[in-house]
Amino acid sequence: MNKLLAISQSPHISGNYSIRKLMLGVIIALVPAFITSLVFYGIGVIIVTAISVLSCVLFELLIQKFILKTEVRITDCSAVVTGLLLAFNLPSNIPWWIIITGSLVAIGIGKMTFGGLGNNPFNPALVGRVFLLISFPTAMTVFPKAAGWGTPYLIPADKLDAYTGATPLNLIKEGIKSGKSIAELMNINNLNYSDMFFGNIGGSLGEIAAFALLIGFAYLLIRRIITWHIPASVIGSVFVFTGLLWIFSEEGHNILSGALHLNLPVIQFKDVNEEIKVFHMADPVFHILTGGLMLGAIYMATDYATSPMTGRGMIIYGTGIGVIVVLIRVFGSYPEGVAFAILIMNGFVPLINRYIKPKRFG
Amino acid sequence: MLKTFAKGGIYPPENKLSAKSGIRDLPLPKAVTIPLSQHLGSPSKPVVEAGEHVKTGQLIAKSEGYVSSNIHSSVSGKITKIDAFIDSSGYKRKAILVNVEDDQWLEDIIRSKEVVREFSLSSEEIINKIIEAGIVGLGGATFPTHVKLNIPRGKKTEYLIVNGIECEPYLTADHALMLEHGEELMVGVQLLKKALKVEKALIGIENNKADAISHIAALAKKYEGIDVYALKVKYPQGGEKQLIKALLDREVPSGGLPIDIGVVAFNVGTTLAVYEAVQKNKPLFERIVTLTGKSVKNPSNFRVRIGTPVSLLIEEAGGLPCDTGKIVYGGPMMGKALNDLSVPVTKGCAGILILPETESLRKKIEPCIRCSRCVSVCPMGLEPYLLMGLSQKNLYERLESDKVLDCIECGSCSYICPSNRPLLDYIRLGKAAVSKIIRPTK
Numbered sequence: 001m002n003k004l005l006a007i008s009q010s011p012h013i014s015g016n017y018s019i020r021k022l023m024l025g026v027i028i029a030l031v032p033a034f035i036t037s038l039v040f041y042g043i044g045v046i047i048v049t050a051i052s053v054l055s056c057v058l059f060e061l062l063i064q065k066f067i068l069k070t071e072v073r074i075t076d077c078s079a080v081v082t083g084l085l086l087a088f089n090l091p092s093n094i095p096w097w098i099i100i101t102g103s104l105v106a107i108g109i110g111k112m113t114f115g116g117l118g119n120n121p122f123n124p125a126l127v128g129r130v131f132l133l134i135s136f137p138t139a140m141t142v143f144p145k146a147a148g149w150g151t152p153y154l155i156p157a158d159k160l161d162a163y164t165g166a167t168p169l170n171l172i173k174e175g176i177k178s179g180k181s182i183a184e185l186m187n188i189n190n191l192n193y194s195d196m197f198f199g200n201i202g203g204s205l206g207e208i209a210a211f212a213l214l215i216g217f218a219y220l221l222i223r224r225i226i227t228w229h230i231p232a233s234v235i236g237s238v239f240v241f242t243g244l245l246w247i248f249s250e251e252g253h254n255i256l257s258g259a260l261h262l263n264l265p266v267i268q269f270k271d272v273n274e275e276i277k278v279f280h281m282a283d284p285v286f287h288i289l290t291g292g293l294m295l296g297a298i299y300m301a302t303d304y305a306t307s308p309m310t311g312r313g314m315i316i317y318g319t320g321i322g323v324i325v326v327l328i329r330v331f332g333s334y335p336e337g338v339a340f341a342i343l344i345m346n347g348f349v350p351l352i353n354r355y356i357k358p359k360r361f362g
Numbered sequence: 363m364l365k366t367f368a369k370g371g372i373y374p375p376e377n378k379l380s381a382k383s384g385i386r387d388l389p390l391p392k393a394v395t396i397p398l399s400q401h402l403g404s405p406s407k408p409v410v411e412a413g414e415h416v417k418t419g420q421l422i423a424k425s426e427g428y429v430s431s432n433i434h435s436s437v438s439g440k441i442t443k444i445d446a447f448i449d450s451s452g453y454k455r456k457a458i459l460v461n462v463e464d465d466q467w468l469e470d471i472i473r474s475k476e477v478v479r480e481f482s483l484s485s486e487e488i489i490n491k492i493i494e495a496g497i498v499g500l501g502g503a504t505f506p507t508h509v510k511l512n513i514p515r516g517k518k519t520e521y522l523i524v525n526g527i528e529c530e531p532y533l534t535a536d537h538a539l540m541l542e543h544g545e546e547l548m549v550g551v552q553l554l555k556k557a558l559k560v561e562k563a564l565i566g567i568e569n570n571k572a573d574a575i576s577h578i579a580a581l582a583k584k585y586e587g588i589d590v591y592a593l594k595v596k597y598p599q600g601g602e603k604q605l606i607k608a609l610l611d612r613e614v615p616s617g618g619l620p621i622d623i624g625v626v627a628f629n630v631g632t633t634l635a636v637y638e639a640v641q642k643n644k645p646l647f648e649r650i651v652t653l654t655g656k657s658v659k660n661p662s663n664f665r666v667r668i669g670t671p672v673s674l675l676i677e678e679a680g681g682l683p684c685d686t687g688k689i690v691y692g693g694p695m696m697g698k699a700l701n702d703l704s705v706p707v708t709k710g711c712a713g714i715l716i717l718p719e720t721e722s723l724r725k726k727i728e729p730c731i732r733c734s735r736c737v738s739v740c741p742m743g744l745e746p747y748l749l750m751g752l753s754q755k756n757l758y759e760r761l762e763s764d765k766v767l768d769c770i771e772c773g774s775c776s777y778i779c780p781s782n783r784p785l786l787d788y789i790r791l792g793k794a795a796v797s798k799i800i801r802p803t804k
Contacts, residue, residue, distance in 0.1 A: 010773050017735075116729065304731045362613045362616040
């Protein structure tokens with residue numbers, strides 16, 4: 001026989017998996033949220049997403065080719081995912097140059113400085129988002145209202161009131177300061193749970209529609225691209241922690257004493273003017289439906305490189321994120337804290353991996 | 363809900379191409395090369411010399427020490443030389459070359475196919491016959507069987523487990539054996555029960571062999587204390603530790619043996635060999651081997667004399683396919699790639715797999731994205747990504763404390779890795795280095 005045989009160690013077969021397939025899976029899972037967003041926010045969604053994805057891919061290409069002079073790996077689609085997630089974290093009316101700045105920070109600082117895919121300690125898209133939030137606080141917090149397909153991309157100054165507004169979290173946070181109850185605030189601002197579930201609210205491009213994000217979650221689970229641990233522990237811990245606080249708030253007290261005849265105390269505190277105030281708080285369902293929680297829990301916290309390697313580690317990490325989210329939302333000065341919470345817990349991942357080992361056999 | 367082991371595991375395509383092909387006797391080769399090291403432990407010592415005539419079944423090499431095994435001639439003919447030949451490891455090792463003249467068996471081997479059910483031997487007598495017959499674990503580990511049967515003082519055996527899992531994709535040797543030699547297998551189980559002095563035997567078969575399950579279960583009803591379990595298909599369920607976990611929900615402690623939790627496990631092939639040795643006086647000189655592959659003309663199960671070159675099996679299955687890229691000695695998950703077709707079939711060879719060129723080469727290694735798939739599929743609860751990194755950096759102490767020696771080398775981590783990283787290669791290196799430090803060889 002005059003043919004060369006391949007020699008290698010076992011195993012001699014391998015599963016049909018690749019980074020590209022996993023990334024394409026994530027991209028497919030983001031499609032429902034993208035379409036929902038398009039329906040509510042109009043053409044800006046396409047423009048912002050396109051700029052973000054293209055600039056992320058371009059920056060990765062340029063950095064790999066000309067600065068690092070390594071192999072160009074844009075075909076693995078990880079930069080596309082970063083670009084998509086960055087776009088999903090931006091308002092759909094944000095100027096193009098801010099998006100490009102965010103992409104440069106996300107890819108350049110968030111990913112490439114650490115050695116590229118798999119080596120970055122912090123989620124690149126969130127690094128980009130937080131950079132923009134701190135640098136351009138106004139542009140990053142003027143959200144379009146869910147005004148429908150006809151919304152223009154860059155909203156003219158004289159139509160700001162017609163087309164922009166605050167997120168539900170923002171409305172509630174500001175409202176509580178004025179001493180109003182949650183029920184009143186929901187009423188004044190026309191907020192209800194079905195709008196929040198289906199995405200008919202103001203917010204970042206990709207975070208508004210809980211149902212679309214959950215469809216993507218189901219897809220990711222079925223394709224085994226992610227496991228349930230992180231999303232369940234993030235959402236679960238937010239639900240439990242906000243629930244515990246809510247029981248002792250004016251709202252929780254009213255409902256529980258009415259329905260169950262439970263007379264639990266209501267937290268009271270002194271404000272800066274030494275006036276005694278009662279503690280108002282939105283219920284747990286509100287907290288899991290609003291803001292970037294679903295987007296963060298399902299798509300951002302589960303980023304492979306920046307999350308723990310074991311199931312138990314993932315649950316610790318996810319619970320940590322949930323607790324920090326609630327602390328920021330309820331006691332912090334920002335209305336929303338998902339991005340910060342994930343980045344903070346990203347920092348703990350090496351420690352978690354070091355000390356939380358899988359249960360060994362035997 | 364069918365039983366299976368709890369932690370990890372993968373579901374590779376089964377590709378059991380030769381499942382329905384039965385067992386055929388392979389014609390005798392012109393010459394056989396019988397290696398002196400076909401088992402775990404020290405190589406056997408030849409008791410014949412070049413020029414001598416031997417009969418089929420005659421002892422040609424004696425076990426050297428406790429963990430070793432007797433080796434018998436698989437053909438009758440003239441010994442031409444005792445020299446070093448390339449074996450499945452790829453290295454030259456000492457072997458006995460016999461030129462085949464005819465097939466005269468030793469007189470005391472009973473060649474009739476009739477099943478002999480009755481036996482009156484004591485435990486010790488059975489074990490002695492097993493030692494004489496040179497029986498080793500035929501599942502692939504080739505651990506001398508008598509060592510497992512010799513229960514250390516202070517240990518109690520509760521269960522005998524018979525392994526009919528055959529979780530390696532492609533391979534069907536055990537499947538065919540269970541279908542065609544079920545009766546003999548049952549007697550073998552009774553013999554092993556007697557040897558171990560246990561009352562209960564469990565036979566585990568994966569659910570992809572429905573015909574074997576119903577056949578064996580029907581036969582087992584005639585005997586007392588043999589239970590047959592159908593298990594959910596999952597690789598590596600054929601691993602001893604995983605099988606025990608699946609059947610009894612007991613875990614062999616790290617660094618321990620099944621006997622530590624009251625279990626002794628044997629492959630169905632080993633069990634059949636025990637039957638033949640005890641009831642028919644037939645030493646272990648042939649075994650069932652699957653010759654398979656997607657482009658192989660007739661994937662088959664052959665009854666092969668030990669020492670037969672792999673090339674003869676390939677010829678009998680329709681020749682070497684044009685698109686051959688790799689020839690694997692064993693199954694695709696744990697087998698060894700061959701570089702030479704004259705390599706002989708030995709006691710531990712359950713199959714020869716011919717892979718086409720398109721599946722032969724490894725894919726490009728990409729960076730680790732820390733997807734944690736290797737951790738979740740590891741049946742031993744290890745962290746392959748970490749062990750690979752530690753091994754690359756020669757951090758032996760941490761390798762040891764992160765339990766590198768628990769690795770059973772099943773290959774699930776390398777199989778599942780989306781970045782095609784050679785996890786198991788590096789873990790093997792680390793494992794070898796660590797065990798060398800812990801147990802220095804002479």
